[in-house]
Amino acid sequence: MPNQSGKTTSSVNLRSAPEVRPDTIIRGLAANTPVEVTGEQGEWYTVIVDGQNGFIKKEFILLASQGVANGFLVHRMSEFAVVPLQPPADDRVTVDSSMSGTEKLAANIWNKFGGLLNVLSAELKIDPAVAVAVFAVESGGRGFGDDGRTLIRFENHIFFNKWGKTDPDRFNQHFKFDQAQTWQGHQWRPAPDQNWRDFHGRQTAEWEAFTFAATLNDTAAKSSISMGSPQIMGFNFAGVGYESVQQMFDAFASGDRAQIIGFFDFVQGPSTNSRRVLALQANDFNTFASMYNGPGQAATYGGLIQNTLNAFHKIKPSIAPPTPVTPPTPPTPSPSADIVTGLFDSLTRRDLEALMSLYHADAAHVTSNRTVQGTNLVRDFYLDLLSRLDDARFSVSSVQDAAPTKIITWTAQSSNGSINDGQDTLSVVGGKIQYHFTKFTVS
Numbered sequence: 001m002p003n004q005s006g007k008t009t010s011s012v013n014l015r016s017a018p019e020v021r022p023d024t025i026i027r028g029l030a031a032n033t034p035v036e037v038t039g040e041q042g043e044w045y046t047v048i049v050d051g052q053n054g055f056i057k058k059e060f061i062l063l064a065s066q067g068v069a070n071g072f073l074v075h076r077m078s079e080f081a082v083v084p085l086q087p088p089a090d091d092r093v094t095v096d097s098s099m100s101g102t103e104k105l106a107a108n109i110w111n112k113f114g115g116l117l118n119v120l121s122a123e124l125k126i127d128p129a130v131a132v133a134v135f136a137v138e139s140g141g142r143g144f145g146d147d148g149r150t151l152i153r154f155e156n157h158i159f160f161n162k163w164g165k166t167d168p169d170r171f172n173q174h175f176k177f178d179q180a181q182t183w184q185g186h187q188w189r190p191a192p193d194q195n196w197r198d199f200h201g202r203q204t205a206e207w208e209a210f211t212f213a214a215t216l217n218d219t220a221a222k223s224s225i226s227m228g229s230p231q232i233m234g235f236n237f238a239g240v241g242y243e244s245v246q247q248m249f250d251a252f253a254s255g256d257r258a259q260i261i262g263f264f265d266f267v268q269g270p271s272t273n274s275r276r277v278l279a280l281q282a283n284d285f286n287t288f289a290s291m292y293n294g295p296g297q298a299a300t301y302g303g304l305i306q307n308t309l310n311a312f313h314k315i316k317p318s319i320a321p322p323t324p325v326t327p328p329t330p331p332t333p334s335p336s337a338d339i340v341t342g343l344f345d346s347l348t349r350r351d352l353e354a355l356m357s358l359y360h361a362d363a364a365h366v367t368s369n370r371t372v373q374g375t376n377l378v379r380d381f382y383l384d385l386l387s388r389l390d391d392a393r394f395s396v397s398s399v400q401d402a403a404p405t406k407i408i409t410w411t412a413q414s415s416n417g418s419i420n421d422g423q424d425t426l427s428v429v430g431g432k433i434q435y436h437f438t439k440f441t442v443s
Contacts, residue, residue, distance in 0.1 A: 072241030087114035143229035157182035163220035230263035
């Protein structure tokens with residue numbers, strides 16, 4: 001491979017051999033240390049750092065050809081506001097009855113949003129066809145109902161965590177959900193003497209439940225809905241560049257443009273080395289899906305993205321498959337590596353559903369103060385942590401692998417406090433977390 005410039009993505013050791021052993025450490029390198037990549041050997045790059053030869057694992061190197069701009073795309077809305085949503089007329093796809101459902105979906109998304117998708121794809125250095133495929137699978141391409149209101153899904157269990165647990169009697173008068181499987185059994189009623197109502201699957205009913213909830217606590221209600229075509233939860237507002245959930249709600253209601261940019265921001269985040277983006281650059285859809293949808297759904301969603309990409313290339317061959325961004329073959333992450341990446345990516349995105357998908361239903365979670373078992377109680381821990389550090393960026397400093405155990409050091413930076421001494425121990429069984437000990441202090 002030709003020499004390429006790059007930088008380290010976190011604190012990492014320069015090693016004399018491609019092996020993780022104490023006697024191979026040459027010296028430690030800080031995050032963002034410039035390196036020259038001269039070759040590859042399995043999961044390792046051969047590098048030169050300050051004239052010194054050595055080895056660094058590929059997962060800790062960001063090549064210059066891979067990095068994307070720092071910061072949220074929504075903060076550059078004035079630039080994207082003038083970009084046409086649609087592609088030029090001669091670049092659109094004619095939809096006909098011979099097409100499959102997947103082909104029609106991809107064609108319609110391209111015809112409606114291809115102009116903006118093209119520009120945003122260039123920002124993330126991915127093929128526009130990949131953007132179409134991912135947006136089709138993860139959003140369905142429709143952000144507004146027939147009445148012009150934003151598509152939403154109101155989550156009773158999230159509303160309980162955001163507001164109901166402070167007034168459980170009043171919450172229970174109007175909302176209920178399955179205590180064992182909290183995402184199921186959602187019903188509501190406007191008054192205690194009325195019958196319970198199902199509401200999922202019908203936008204008019206979703207809005208009725210949400211509008212009533214907003215009379216009880218507006219911020220909590222908006223935090224408890226997934227919004228628009230990307231169906232991003234309101235409590236993720238900081239993870240897509242907004243200062244408040246109200247600001248995100250208003251932006252998503254303003255039109256398709258804000259929703260599409262929100263989706264790209266949710267994929268990328270504010271960093272220059274998002275692992276989700278690197279996976280898309282390499283057409284590694286299973287790894288992308290493991291981080292976006294959770295490891296349990298990786299193969300399903302990864303396959304859907306690949307099938308949609310193939311369908312789009314079939315009907316629009318003028319957008320050729322991308323030239324690989326980086327010549328080396330990307331390393332295939334181990335299941336336990338996916339767990340670590342998925343865990344901290346989901347924390348930064350405040351995606352509780354993705355977090356819970358990483359755990360066995362009876363997983364044990366231990367801190368210095370208590371031990372709990374079961375994902376409902378694990379969820380409560382994360383809700384408390386994310387409410388305390390509501391705009392935090394979580395970063396992994398190091399990972400020690402001694403299968404099935406992983407020891408992780410990590411940090412988190414937030415306007416409400418910082419964590420600089422995070423240390424977790426995970427026991428991974430069958431691709432999911434069975435035991436999790438965590439220790440940290442918020443300063």
